Amino acid sequence: xxxxxxxxxxxxxxxxxxxxxxxxxxxxxILDDFRIRKTIPTIKYLIKKGAKVILMSHLGxxxxxxxxxxxxxxxxxxxxxLRKPVKFLDNCISLKVEKEIEKMKEKxxxxxxxLRFHKEEEENxxxxxxxxxKLGQIYFNxxxxxxxxxHASVVGIPKxxxxxxxxxxxxxxxxxxxxxxxxxxxxxxxxxxxxxDFRVINKISKIAKAILIGFLIKREIxxxxxxxxxxxxxxxxxxxxxKKRENFDIGPRTIDIFKKExxxxxxxxWSGPFGKIEEKKFQRGTKEIAKAIIESGAFSAIGGGETVxxxxxxxxxxxxxxxxxxxxxxxxxxxxxxxxxxxxxx
Numbered sequence: 454x455x456x457x458x459x460x461x462x463x464x465x466x467x468x469x470x471x472x473x474x475x476x477x478x479x480x481x482x483i484l485d486d487f488r489i490r491k492t493i494p495t496i497k498y499l500i501k502k503g504a505k506v507i508l509m510s511h512l513g514x515x516x517x518x519x520x521x522x523x524x525x526x527x528x529x530x531x532x533x534x535l536r537k538p539v540k541f542l543d544n545c546i547s548l549k550v551e552k553e554i555e556k557m558k559e560k561x562x563x564x565x566x567x568l569r570f571h572k573e574e575e576e577n578x579x580x581x582x583x584x585x586x587k588l589g590q591i592y593f594n595x596x597x598x599x600x601x602x603x604h605a606s607v608v609g610i611p612k613x614x615x616x617x618x619x620x621x622x623x624x625x626x627x628x629x630x631x632x633x634x635x636x637x638x639x640x641x642x643x644x645x646x647x648x649x650d651f652r653v654i655n656k657i658s659k660i661a662k663a664i665l666i667g668f669l670i671k672r673e674i675x676x677x678x679x680x681x682x683x684x685x686x687x688x689x690x691x692x693x694x695x696k697k698r699e700n701f702d703i704g705p706r707t708i709d710i711f712k713k714e715x716x717x718x719x720x721x722x723w724s725g726p727f728g729k730i731e732e733k734k735f736q737r738g739t740k741e742i743a744k745a746i747i748e749s750g751a752f753s754a755i756g757g758g759e760t761v762x763x764x765x766x767x768x769x770x771x772x773x774x775x776x777x778x779x780x781x782x783x784x785x786x787x788x789x790x791x792x793x794x795x796x797x798x799x
Contacts, residue, residue: 454617454618454795454798454799455616455617455618455798456617456618456620456623457495457498457499457593457618457619457620459617460591460615462499462502462503462504462591463503463504463559464503464504464505464559465504465589465590465591466504466505466507466554466557466588466589466590466591467499467504467505467506467507467589467590467591467592468507468509468585468586468588468589468591468592468593469492469496469499469506469507469508469509469592469593469594469595469619470509470510470592470593470594470595470596470606470607471492471508471509471510471595472488472492472595472596472597472599472778473488473489473492473508473510473512473527474488474510474511474512474513474598475487475488475489475512475527476762477512477521477526481521481525481526482526483526483527483530485762485765486530486534487761487762487765487770487776487778488598488778489527489531489534490534491621491778492595492619492621493534494621495593495595495619495620495621496508496531496535496562497535498620500535500537500560500562503559503560504559504560504591505554505557505558505559505560505561505563506560506561506562506563507554507557507563507565507588507589508531508539508562508563508564508565509545509564509565509568509585509606510524510527510564510567510568510596511567511568511569511574511599511606512524512527512567513567513569514569515567515569515570517570517572518570522567522569522570523543523566523567524541524565524566524567525541527564528540528541528564531562531564535562537562538562539562539563539564540553540563541563541564541566542563542565542566543566544565544566544570545565545566545567545570545571545585546571546581546584546585546588550565550588551587551588554588568604568605568606573605574604574605574606575602575604575605576605577603577604577608577609578609579609581605581609582605582606582609582610582612582613583609585605585606585609585610586610586612586613586614589614590614590615591614591615591616591617592610592611592614592615592616592617593616593617593618593619594607594611594616594617594618594619594622594794594795594797595618595619595620595621595622596622596794597621597622597625597626597777597779597782597783598778598779598780598781598783599782599794600622600779600782600786600792600793600794600795601781601782601785601786601790601792601793601794602793602794603793607793607794607797608793608794608796608797611797611798612797616797616798617798618795618798621778622795624775625777625778625779625783626795628754628774628777629754629775629777629783629786629787631720631752631754632657632720632722632754632787633656633657633660633787633789636660636719636720636752637719637720637751637752638660638662638719638720639661639662639663639717639718639719639720640657640660640662640718640719640720640721640722641661641662641663641665641714641715641718641720641721641722641751642654642657642658642661642664642721642723643664643665643711643715643721643722643723643725643742644664644665644666644667644670644724644725645667645669645670645724645725645726645742646667646669646670646724646725646726646757646759646760647669647725648669648670649670649673649725650784650785650788651679651681652784652788653787653788655681655682655683656787656788657722657787658681658682658683658686658687659683661686662686662714662717662718663686663688663714664683664686664687664688665688665711665714665715666687666688666689667690667703667725667726667727668690668693668700668703668727670725671689688710688714690703690704690707691704691706691707691710692704692705692706692707693707694728694734694735694737694738701728701735702727702734702735702736702737702738702739703727703728704738707738708737708738708741708742711742711745712741712742712745715742715745715746715751716745716748716749718749718751719751719752720751720752720753721746721751721752721753721754722753722754722755722756722787723742723746723753723754723755723756723760724755724756724757724760724783724784725757725759725760726739726759726760726763727739727742730763736763739760739763743764743767743769746773747769747772747773752774752775753773753774753775754773754774755773755775755776755777756776756777756779756780756783756784757777757780757783758780761776761777761778764776782794
């Protein structure tokens with residue numbers, strides 16, 4: 454796969470598929486700009502090289518055009534982060550869009566409106582992909598979180614333009630390979646959250662010393678009678694913080710057991726919080742695990758929107774080796790699946 458560094462970008466119209474699918478309040482305010490910030494290095498690199506930068510993304514799951522899913526607030530946040538104007542266009546394909554792009558000068562930045570306002574995006578409709586590709590001369594995918602989707606802006610455009618990966622996507626691939634290809638051992642994998650991808654648990658279990666599991670996944674394993682490939686490596690919680698006969702967090706004995714395993718690791722993968730973290734009284738387990746990972750000094754890759762958002766909130770995000778922007782895409786990658794968005798660039 455080619456990267457940004459393989460192209461002469463000066464004066465070229467460069468289409469970048471970003472992932473600006475961030476949480477918004479009912480008033481349209483950005484609640485967490487983690488995914489926006491992660492793409493800034495790619496955008497700055499293109500500006501520095503004198504490209505005409507055309508950004509595109511989806512937001513949410515709109516049914517047709519719905520203003521609450523407009524990318525307009527994203528343009529304002531980009532202006533703050535880039536410290537330069539970002540022109541927002543209220544469509545992604547139209548005569549007006551084409552004319553505005555024709556007027557672009559080197560180092561200009563344009564953000565197109567939500568791709569999913571057009572049903573052809575998710576349908577990977579050929580003409581839609583062609584229309585998008587006509588806006589640029591080079592295409593880069595920097596949206597790891599949608600690489601498992603066969604959408605027009607992900608797999609369609611590379612058929613018509615010279616293509617490569619952005620700095621963020623390059624970093625995601627490099628860091629996640631450190632988990633599944635020759636990791637520093639011992640490896641400990643941690644799975645919290647509401648549900649698990651058991652393909653990933655089984656794949657990582659093959660090389661991991663221990664797999665630490667949260668209550669909700671434990672319940673799913675027991676309820677569905679799921680047979681795991683390496684059951685002796687699985688460590689379940691033994692006590693919890695009880696409320697209405699439900700464990701809304703892991704308890705002190707479990708925290709101690711988990712911390713001992715983490716302290717021995719040289720590579721750690723973590724996906725999903727351990728408690729009902731929206732309530733302060735159920736945050737202790739997740740906080741303690743986060744601190745233990747940092748103190749271990751191990752290479753740490755953390756994934757899942759809920760986990761990353763929580764780590765940002767408590768000010769610990771920067772202390773981990775890698776925070777992934779992917780959720781389902783990350784798990785599919787770790788399970789060994791070929792992601793359509795990556796395959797399209799090969």
